Structures are given as C-alpha cells and as structure tokens.
C-alpha cells in the first residue's frame with residue numbers, strides 16, 4: 001500500500017507519516033495535520049457490514065495509518081476496545097423517538113472521547129518506538145470536561161509519558177471535575193484554570209510553538225504531544241463509529257445498503273463532526289451532517305453567514321463540553337474546502353488571531369453544502385430531555401439533547417425525512433443535576449452525586465461502576481492557576 005502522508009494546514013515543514021503526525025500532535029507552524037488525500041474505502045458496504053467493531057476499526061485505520069503494520073494495528077485495537085467497554089457492541093445504536101441514537105458513552109469515562117482515547121496511547125507508544133525518540137512524551141491537554149478524564153484514563157501509568165490536563169475550574173459539571181481531580185497515577189497532572197476552555201486550548205497550543213519552551217523541553221529529554229482532537233490520532237478512530245452506525249442500520253434492515261442517512265452531531269471543537277465528514281469523503285453514504293451547537297452558537301452563525309466571529313459573550317451551559325468559541329478542527333475543513341491551500345488557511349487563521357474573526361471567500365462558502373448548522377437554547381435542550389423521556393422513556397444527556405433538538409428543528413424546516421443518527425456523546429449520569437432539573441425544577445437544590453439514584457430510576461441503566469464511588473474518592477490534584485500561568489505550571493511540573 002502506498003504511504004499516506006500528512007501535511008500541515010498552514011503549509012510549514014515537510015509532509016510526515018501518520019506515526020510522526022501522532023507523535024507531534026500539532027505541526028511546528030501551529031497548523032493541524034491533514035491527510036494529503038482522504039482515502040477511499042476499498043471493501044463494499046455489504047462486506048463491511050459483516051465485520052465486528054474490531055475488524056471494522058482495522059479496515060478504516062489501515063487506510064489512514066499506513067506506516068503501522070497490520071499486527072501493530074490489530075493489537076492496539078484489541079487492547080483499546082476490550083472489557084473497559086461495558087458492552088461488546090462498543091457503540092450500540094438505540095432506536096427511540098423516531099431517530100437512532102449512537103451511544104458512544106459505554107467506555108471507562110462515560111463519554112465519546114473514550115472511543116479514540118482508548119486507542120491513542122497505544123498508537124503513540126508505537127510511534128515513539130518507530131521514531132526511536134528516547135524522550136519522555138508530555139501529553140498536553142485542554143478540556144471542557146470530557147476529553148480530560150478520557151485522556152487521563154488512557155495515559156495513566158503509560159510508560160514514557162506524562163499527561164497534563166488543564167480544565168476550566170468553574171466550567172465543568174461536578175462529576176466531570178471529580179472524575180479528573182481524583183485521577184491516580186504518578187504520571188498524571190490536573191490543573192484547573194481561572195478561565196474557559198478557549199483560554200486553556202489557546203494556552204496549550206501556544207506552548208506547542210513556543211521556541212524557548214521547546215528548546216528547554218528538548219534539553220531535558222521531553223517532547224510534547226496532544227490528546228485533543230487537534231491530534232490526527234484522535235480523529236481517525238472516530239471515523240470508525242460513523243461506519244459502524246451506518247452498517248448497523250443496514251444489518252438491521254432499517255436502510256438499504258447505499259441509501260443516504262444524516263447524522264446530527266453535538267459539536268464544540270468540531271472534531272467529532274469532522275470525523276463524520278471524513279467518513280463521507282471516504283464513500284459512506286451520508287446526506288447531511290447536522291452541526292448542533294448550544295447557546296455558544298459560533299458554528300451555527302458560521303454556517304449561516306460564512307463569517308466566523310469569536311468576539312462574543314461566552315456562556316456556561318448545561319452542555320459544558322461544547323462551551324467553546326474557537327473550534328480548532330474547523331481549520332482542517334477550511335484546508336479541504338480551499339482546495340488544500342495552506343496560504344488561504346494561514347490568512348484566515350491570522351485574521352482570527354488578530355481580529356477575532358474571518359470571512360470565507362464565496363467559493364469556499366459554496367463548498368459547505370454537506371453541513372447544516374443549528375443550535376438549541378438552554379430551554380430547548382431541557383425541553384428535548386423532557387419530551388424524549390415522556391414519549392420514549394429514554395434519558396438523554398444535555399449534549400445529546402442539543403443534537404436531538406437541532407435535528408427536530410431541521411427536519412421540520414427542511415422537510416427532510418432521511419433516516420438520522422443522533423450522535424450520543426455522554427452518559428446522563430455525568431450531568432445528573434441538569435438532566436433531572438430539566439424534568440423537574442425541584443432537583444435544582446441537589447448536587448450531581450445525590451441524584452445518581454434518581455437517574456437510575458429513569459431507565460438510564462444502572463449507575464455505572466466508573467462513577468459509583470466517585471463522591472468519596474480522595475482528591476489527588478488541587479492545582480489551580482490563572483490562564484497566563486499555564487506555561488509556568490508546565491515548567492514547574494517538568495522541573496525545567
């Protein structure tokens with residue numbers, strides 16, 4: 001098979017192999033690695049429909065990670081998708097309320113991030129060996145709630161790595177925070193910041209291109225990588241579940257092979273939905289990718305107007321993982337729809353950095369037809385939770401509820417009856433208080449932990465083992481910093 005190489009969206013440096021891109025996390029010029037071309041599936045959908053999740057993952061991953069051997073990939077897949085997932089299906093599909101929910105929260109941390117962060121540490125360790133790196137890899141991670149815990153779980157105790165997670169001290173759910181600050185493992189560091197996710201992500205990205213810091217890291221035997229979806233090693237495993245959802249519908253006779261379906265995806269950093277876009281580009285029959293935002297509707301405005309404008313009020317919502325105004329992965333989409341022009345992407349990104357906004361040229365705007373933007377207010381999100389519980393006895397978390405609400409509005413407005421998969425990104429247990437308050441205001445007086453039993457009563461399945469004893473677990477991490485202290489914290493942790 002010919003080698004698939006990866007380029008920086010901003011054109012700097014030479015193309016790199018998949019393992020090099022995964023190891024670096026982000027390109028040296030601050031751009032994101034993108035495949036030089038999106039590979040095409042080389043097996044028929046009918047043949048793919050015969051495969052289980054592991055086999056399917058191999059068939060997708062081998063097309064992107066061409067410098068990994070078959071044995072390396074199969075072993076990594078086997079170790080990633082094992083009994084850490086509470087269902088052998090890995091990503092079950094539930095037909096409820098006129099739609100299909102793709103449940104991606106049956107992994108160890110109860111969020112879709114497990115789908116990629118269970119395998120990324122294995123891919124990274126292989127990459128370290130291939131590169132003969134001889135350095136400790138420091139995984140710098142910014143989180144708005146879910147990535148952080150999934151990354152900690154994936155990298156805790158992994159030889160040759162340290163993981164440092166920055167999260168908004170006042171912008172995640174109680175369960176999300178407790179999941180992170182109780183993380184054990186000598187190579188794990190968790191730091192709250194007095195700022196929002198965008199501050200955390202910008203601080204992390206700046207460190208990746210900070211020459212002085214990089215030189216100090218190098219001298220002391222460290223190298224950075226990333227567990228965020230800016231790392232292509234996060235995105236590729238996410239492509240798999242789009243295929244899995246489609247093929248499950250074919251196997252169940254819900255659709256005919258080749259028929260188009262839509263996906264409604266709750267999105268903040270644009271990584272999840274971009275993985276769906278790659279699946280479509282690979283040949284999966286996807287009609288619309290519905291990009292569902294919460295009250296922080298920067299992506300909705302972008303798709304409606306062609307202008308990206310992050311200069312606006314930032315809201316803390318009941319879907320905190322999507323409280324994001326700088327959607328990193330949009331840069332990759334811009335690269336693809338610009339005809340792979342690093343010059344255009346660099347200009348747009350420079351505008352974003354300098355003025356907080358950019359406007360797409362007309363021809364690029366016309367290339368956005370795969371996507372439909374929509375958003376749900378807090379009240380619409382709560383209403384969706386109530387409505388689906390009442391009609392179908394099915395309990396959604398607030399992120400999933402955003403995607404459901406946006407899909408409903410889109411279907412009505414566009415009169416589009418295409419079978420649809422709502423990507424269900426987190427367990428309702430992670431947001432017990434908000435979920436239950438959406439149903440009955442009396443629950444607003446309780447905390448997340450006190451309400452696990454109530455969630456259990458509402459057919460969400462038994463309280464997951466992963467969070468059963470969370471409330472009483474000892475706190476391991478107490479660091480909190482200002483947003484301009486992130487670099488100093490990293491230097492302190494590494495002793496450089």
Ligand SMILES: N[C@@H](CCOP(=O)(O)O)C(=O)O
Pocket residue numbers: 142143144145146147148197227228229230268269271272321322
């Ligand atoms: N929703 C995320 C924010 C970071 O996104 P990522 O997909 O780039 O890791 C979170 O929960 O942290």
